[in-house]
Amino acid sequence: xxxxxxxxxxxxxxxxxxxxxxxxxxxxxxxxxxxxxxxAKEAELSAGTLYLYFKNKHELYASITLKVLQFLNMRLxxxxxxxxxxxxxxxxxxxxDILLDAYDFDSMAxxxxxxxxxxxxxxxLSPEFIKQIKKITKQITDEIADIFEEGIEKGVFIKRHPAAxxxxxxxxxxxxxxxxxxxxxxxxxxDYVKPTIELVxxxxxxxxxxxxxT
Amino acid sequence: xxxxxxxxxxxxxxxxxxxxxxxxxxxxxxxxxxxxxxxAKEAELSAGTLYLYFKNKHELYASITLKVLQFLNMRLxxxxxxxxxxxxxxxxxxxxDILLDAYDFDSMAxxxxxxxxxxxxxxxLSPEFIKQIKKITKQITDEIADIFEEGIEKGVFIKRHPAAxxxxxxxxxxxxxxxxxxxxxxxxxxDYVKPTIELVxxxxxxxxxxxxxT
Amino acid sequence: xxxxxxxxxxxxxxxxxxxxxxxxxxxxxxxxxxxxxxxAKEAELSAGTLYLYFKNKHELYASITLKVLQFLNMRLxxxxxxxxxxxxxxxxxxxxDILLDAYDFDSMAxxxxxxxxxxxxxxxLSPEFIKQIKKITKQITDEIADIFEEGIEKGVFIKRHPAAxxxxxxxxxxxxxxxxxxxxxxxxxxDYVKPTIELVxxxxxxxxxxxxxT
Amino acid sequence: xxxxxxxxxxxxxxxxxxxxxxxxxxxxxxxxxxxxxxxAKEAELSAGTLYLYFKNKHELYASITLKVLQFLNMRLxxxxxxxxxxxxxxxxxxxxDILLDAYDFDSMAxxxxxxxxxxxxxxxLSPEFIKQIKKITKQITDEIADIFEEGIEKGVFIKRHPAAxxxxxxxxxxxxxxxxxxxxxxxxxxDYVKPTIELVxxxxxxxxxxxxxT
DNA sequence: CATGAATGAGCGTTCATTCAT
DNA sequence: CATGAATGAACGCTCATTCAT
Numbered sequence: 001x002x003x004x005x006x007x008x009x010x011x012x013x014x015x016x017x018x019x020x021x022x023x024x025x026x027x028x029x030x031x032x033x034x035x036x037x038x039x040a041k042e043a044e045l046s047a048g049t050l051y052l053y054f055k056n057k058h059e060l061y062a063s064i065t066l067k068v069l070q071f072l073n074m075r076l077x078x079x080x081x082x083x084x085x086x087x088x089x090x091x092x093x094x095x096x097d098i099l100l101d102a103y104d105f106d107s108m109a110x111x112x113x114x115x116x117x118x119x120x121x122x123x124x125l126s127p128e129f130i131k132q133i134k135k136i137t138k139q140i141t142d143e144i145a146d147i148f149e150e151g152i153e154k155g156v157f158i159k160r161h162p163a164a165x166x167x168x169x170x171x172x173x174x175x176x177x178x179x180x181x182x183x184x185x186x187x188x189x190x191d192y193v194k195p196t197i198e199l200v201x202x203x204x205x206x207x208x209x210x211x212x213x214t
Numbered sequence: 215x216x217x218x219x220x221x222x223x224x225x226x227x228x229x230x231x232x233x234x235x236x237x238x239x240x241x242x243x244x245x246x247x248x249x250x251x252x253x254a255k256e257a258e259l260s261a262g263t264l265y266l267y268f269k270n271k272h273e274l275y276a277s278i279t280l281k282v283l284q285f286l287n288m289r290l291x292x293x294x295x296x297x298x299x300x301x302x303x304x305x306x307x308x309x310x311d312i313l314l315d316a317y318d319f320d321s322m323a324x325x326x327x328x329x330x331x332x333x334x335x336x337x338x339l340s341p342e343f344i345k346q347i348k349k350i351t352k353q354i355t356d357e358i359a360d361i362f363e364e365g366i367e368k369g370v371f372i373k374r375h376p377a378a379x380x381x382x383x384x385x386x387x388x389x390x391x392x393x394x395x396x397x398x399x400x401x402x403x404x405d406y407v408k409p410t411i412e413l414v415x416x417x418x419x420x421x422x423x424x425x426x427x428t
Numbered sequence: 429x430x431x432x433x434x435x436x437x438x439x440x441x442x443x444x445x446x447x448x449x450x451x452x453x454x455x456x457x458x459x460x461x462x463x464x465x466x467x468a469k470e471a472e473l474s475a476g477t478l479y480l481y482f483k484n485k486h487e488l489y490a491s492i493t494l495k496v497l498q499f500l501n502m503r504l505x506x507x508x509x510x511x512x513x514x515x516x517x518x519x520x521x522x523x524x525d526i527l528l529d530a531y532d533f534d535s536m537a538x539x540x541x542x543x544x545x546x547x548x549x550x551x552x553l554s555p556e557f558i559k560q561i562k563k564i565t566k567q568i569t570d571e572i573a574d575i576f577e578e579g580i581e582k583g584v585f586i587k588r589h590p591a592a593x594x595x596x597x598x599x600x601x602x603x604x605x606x607x608x609x610x611x612x613x614x615x616x617x618x619d620y621v622k623p624t625i626e627l628v629x630x631x632x633x634x635x636x637x638x639x640x641x642t
Numbered sequence: 643x644x645x646x647x648x649x650x651x652x653x654x655x656x657x658x659x660x661x662x663x664x665x666x667x668x669x670x671x672x673x674x675x676x677x678x679x680x681x682a683k684e685a686e687l688s689a690g691t692l693y694l695y696f697k698n699k700h701e702l703y704a705s706i707t708l709k710v711l712q713f714l715n716m717r718l719x720x721x722x723x724x725x726x727x728x729x730x731x732x733x734x735x736x737x738x739d740i741l742l743d744a745y746d747f748d749s750m751a752x753x754x755x756x757x758x759x760x761x762x763x764x765x766x767l768s769p770e771f772i773k774q775i776k777k778i779t780k781q782i783t784d785e786i787a788d789i790f791e792e793g794i795e796k797g798v799f800i801k802r803h804p805a806a807x808x809x810x811x812x813x814x815x816x817x818x819x820x821x822x823x824x825x826x827x828x829x830x831x832x833d834y835v836k837p838t839i840e841l842v843x844x845x846x847x848x849x850x851x852x853x854x855x856t
Numbered sequence: 857c858a859t860g861a862a863t864g865a866g867c868g869t870t871c872a873t874t875c876a877t
Numbered sequence: 878c879a880t881g882a883a884t885g886a887a888c889g890c891t892c893a894t895t896c897a898t
Contacts, residue, residue: 032246036872046880048874057872160413164406168386168414171393175385192378199374200382207421221860228861249888260863265890460674464893474859476895485893588841592834596814596842599821603813620806627802628810635849649881656882678868688884690870699868 015053018043019067022060027108027181031061058124062133068106069136072098076143088151089205095147096201099173100194107177107193141166148208157208165208172200229267232257233281236274241322241395245275272338276347282320283350286312290357302365303419309361310415313387314408321391321407355380362422371422379422386414443481446471447495450488455536455609459489486552490561496534497564500526504571516579517633523575524629527601528622535605535621569594576636585636593636600628657695660685661709664702669750669823673703700766704775710748711778714740718785730793731847737789738843741815742836749819749835783808790850799850807850814842 021043025034036057040047054060075098079091086094122130144166151157157165180193235257239248250271254261268274289312293305300308339347358380365371371379394407449471453462464485468475482488503526507519514522553561572594579585585593608621663685667676678699682689696702717740721733728736767775786808793799799807822835 030246032244035870047872048881049879051873052878164410164413167390167393167406167410168417171389171410172382172386172414173389174392175387175389176381178388179381179385196378196381199378200386203382203421204417205421207417207419225861250890251888261889262864262891263862266861271889458674460672463891475893476860477858479894480857592838592841595818595821595834595838596845599817600810600814600842601817602820603815603817604809606816607809607813624806624809627806628814631810631849632845633849635845635847653882677866679866689868690885691883693869694882 011053018045018050018053018060019064023064023106023108026061026064055126056124059126059129062125062129064106065108066129066133066136068102068108069133069140071105072102073136073139073143075101076140080143080146088147088154088156089209091147091150092201092205092208095144095169096197099169100197103177103193103197107181141170144169151208155210158210169204172204173197176200225267232259232264232267232274233278237278237320237322240275240278269340270338273340273343276339276343278320279322280343280347280350282316282322283347283354285319286316287350287353287357289315290354294357294360302361302368302370303423305361305364306415306419309358309383310411313383314411317391317407317411321395355384358383365422369424372424383418386418387411390414439481446473446478446481446488447492451492451534451536454489454492483554484552487554487557490553490557492534493536494557494561494564496530496536497561497568499533500530501564501567501571503529504568508571508574516575516582516584517637519575519578520629520633520636523572523597524625527597528625531605531621531625535609569598572597579636583638586638597632600632601625604628653695660687660692660695660702661706665706665748665750668703668706697768698766701768701771704767704771706748707750708771708775708778710744710750711775711782713747714744715778715781715785717743718782722785722788730789730796730798731851733789733792734843734847737786737811738839741811742839745819745835745839749823783812786811793850797852800852811846814846815839818842 018039022034022039025039025042028034029038036047036050039060040050043050050060054063076095079086079094079098125133141163145162148157148160148162148165152159152162176196177193180191180196232253236248236253239253239256242248243252250261250264253274254264257264264274268277290309293308293312355377359376362371362376362379366373366376390410391407394405394410446467450462450467453467453470456462457466464475464478467488468478471478478488482491504523507514507522507526569591573590576585576588576590576593580587580590604624605621608619608624660681664676664681667681667684670676671680678689678692681702682692685692692702696705718737721736721740783805787804790799790802790804790807794801794804818838819835822833822838
């Protein structure tokens with residue numbers, strides 16, 4: 001048993017090692033231009049070895065995303081738990097922090113949400129995987145939408161479709177990351193992701209607030 | 215002469231036909247996964263024929279984008295021309311209309327701004343092409359930033375970096391289009407792009423406004 | 429009839445025009461890298477037109493060669509006719525002049541003799557063409573060999589296989605042309621073909637002579 | 643270490659296997675008509691495998707040639723080393739042996755010297771490769787020319803441009819190989835290369851000698 | 857007769873994936 | 878368990894050849 005456990009842990013470590021390498025390469029080159037060879041080299045392994053831990057390139061990619069989504073989901077669940085303790089406006093602040101944390105954890109973060117919905121990619125994934133991803137994606141967007149829904153109910157936010165609010169947050173976030181990545185691969189070295197995200201949240205929060213008192 | 219003209223027009227028509235097909239395929243599958251064969255089939259031509267009209271896959275892609283960018287640039291120039299007639303806030307409304315028009319004209323619109331900054335792509339394009347694209351890209355972002363700069367100067371908008379405002383607009387816009395495309399290729403049929411963009415502009419505009427307390 | 433003749437002559441002129449263009453392009457780029465488009469452009473015609481005058485690229489190439497071979501054969505026949513009037517050594521001089529003339533007429537001249545023996549090429553030619561080429565090639569080499577045979581019989585040249593002598597002449601000649609072409613396409617502009625051929629003949633003639641008098 | 647060495651040797655063996663196959667195919671069909679598929683089949687491998695050992699078709703071709711040129715160069719250096727021990731005339735004999743050995747080693751031998759000067763080919767090779775080839779080509783032709791220069795200085799050979807002598811030797815040699823290859827691919831089975839080369843050297847040597855009348 | 861747009865077969869090359877060691 | 882050599886399918890692209898105009 002002890003042996004089995006150690007083996008399991010060893011295996012987990014290897015997956016971790018591959019995952020870290022893959023993240024970097026995928027981010028740097030994008031899914032298509034990143035080769036398994038590249039990733040293997042980055043992980044200091046041979047290409048064939050990757051297939052001992054991941055069914056194929058797509059599943060490796062998806063597994064990375066799944067982890068971020070799980071991370072996000074977990075963090076968002078915490079907000080919900082504190083539903084009655086903090087105001088919707090404060091929750092938006094927490095949401096911002098969560099997204100920035102997710103960005104630190106894996107800078108491709110939400111961008112993948114787009115990729116993972118492409119038929120092409122999904123076709124190559126195992127059905128269980130697909131189910132997991134779809135489920136967690138839904139949970140995340142719902143969780144975010146909930147914040148807005150609560151805010152609307154409480155009369156804090158203007159009355160619009162909560163899901164649309166959620167989508168805007170996610171879209172703006174990933175749009176900015178993509179843009180900054182584009183600039184970086186264009187030779188630019190500075191990274192304005194965080195200040196820009198801060199600004200977005202500042203503006204959006206203010207824009208969503210119902211105008212009070214005159 | 216009449217004959218030459220007709221030929222020229224015929225040629226332009228074919229390019230158009232290919233362009234339309236390419237737009238659809240590129241949007242559907244992304245640059246890498248779209249094959250020339252795919253595009254040719256969509257255009258009801260053979261793959262070899264595409265090369266009679268476009269030097270290579272990259273130039274086909276870039277030519278599509280260039281057209282939208284030119285369209286955008288032209289429209290934005292109009293705003294500038296009317297600088298003194300309309301308020302910054304109204305200019306934001308015009309900007310929204312322009313972006314929505316650009317979306318109608320070519321739904322990949324601004325998304326390409328990201329792609330077109332990738333070193334990989336640029337390496338394969340002819341130098342004149344690159345110069346044109348870089349120039350027009352800069353013009354567009356500058357033009358948008360100008361709106362905000364004016365708004366800030368006039369004390370209408372909160373004081374932040376105008377370029378960051380511009381980037382947020384573009385990022386949010388393309389993020390939303392990507393998101394909706396993702397949903398579509400995931401089987402969903404409805405297109406919420408326009409209402410969502412409307413909402414984004416509503417929120418952003420409000421969020422950017424300096425609070426006037428009267 | 430007059431009309432028919434004029435048409436025939438017109439047709440011949442066109443073929444000539446194509447032939448001249450093709451010679452230049454083939455020489456410049458070699459058979460494989462020369463495209464029908466290139467040749468057509470050089471001839472100020474469209475690519476399709478070439479096929480009205482030549483069955484295909486191979487036949488165009490072969491027809492060019494055939495003409496040089498016919499030219500060579502004709503000239504060589506003259507030497508034979510004068511068999512008894514001039515000495516073998518003088519005939520070698522005439523041979524040299526003929527080869528240099530052939531080089532002026534078509535600088536690919538004898539080089540093609542090599543190409544024309546390749547199975548690949550022959551497969552694509554019409555049978556009559558092949559027969560003609562094979563026949564004339566044999567005539568030429570025989571004709572040259574005859575010179576040496578006569579020289580040997582008369583005790584002027586050393587006693588070796590006459591066909592081998594012929595082959596050496598042809599090989600050295602085409603080797604030199606190829607070499608100089610290679611240098612030219614490598615950027616070098618000077619053309620040493622003629623002086624080098626002169627030198628070859630000087631040396632070969634001397635080397636073939638039976639040593640007289642002691 | 644032992645394992646690494648064995649791997650290295652194994653790799654070298656594969657390269658050898660490919661090289662041998664490539665030599666045969668290139669000789670048989672020429673550079674352009676030889677396909678990587680052909681070569682792979684001859685080597686009993688798949689086409690993709692060739693790219694594990696050679697960067698591309700051009701580099702495969704060039705690597706073959708480079709080896710012969712190095713072989714030639716090495717052997718020629720020996721002659722130079724023995725400069726004072728043997729006469730120019732004897733050196734010509736050694737040169738002949740070297741060329742015949744080179745022919746045994748790789749029958750395309752000097753023919754490639756022509757190909758390797760084409761701009762087209764050179765463009766596709768890596769710069770170091772080009773430098774190596776240019777350098778070694780120059781060395782070889784210089785080395786050969788040196789023999790004649792010495793002979794001229796010593797009053798053994800007639801006074802002509804030494805480089806022209808060298809060129810004639812190389813041209814005649816490759817011309818003959820090409821010719822014989824042509825005959826072979828035309829169905830003929832016999833190989834007269836060696837006796838013909840012998841004859842060429844006999845004649846040339848004699849033709850180059852200054853006449854000593856005693 | 858001449859055109860040149862269109863085709864389609866073919867080539868060089870890449871890369872995810874497999875499998876013997 | 879790890880390797881990396883080998884595969885083969887797929888793609889971008891070229892060009893000889895055809896054919897409607």
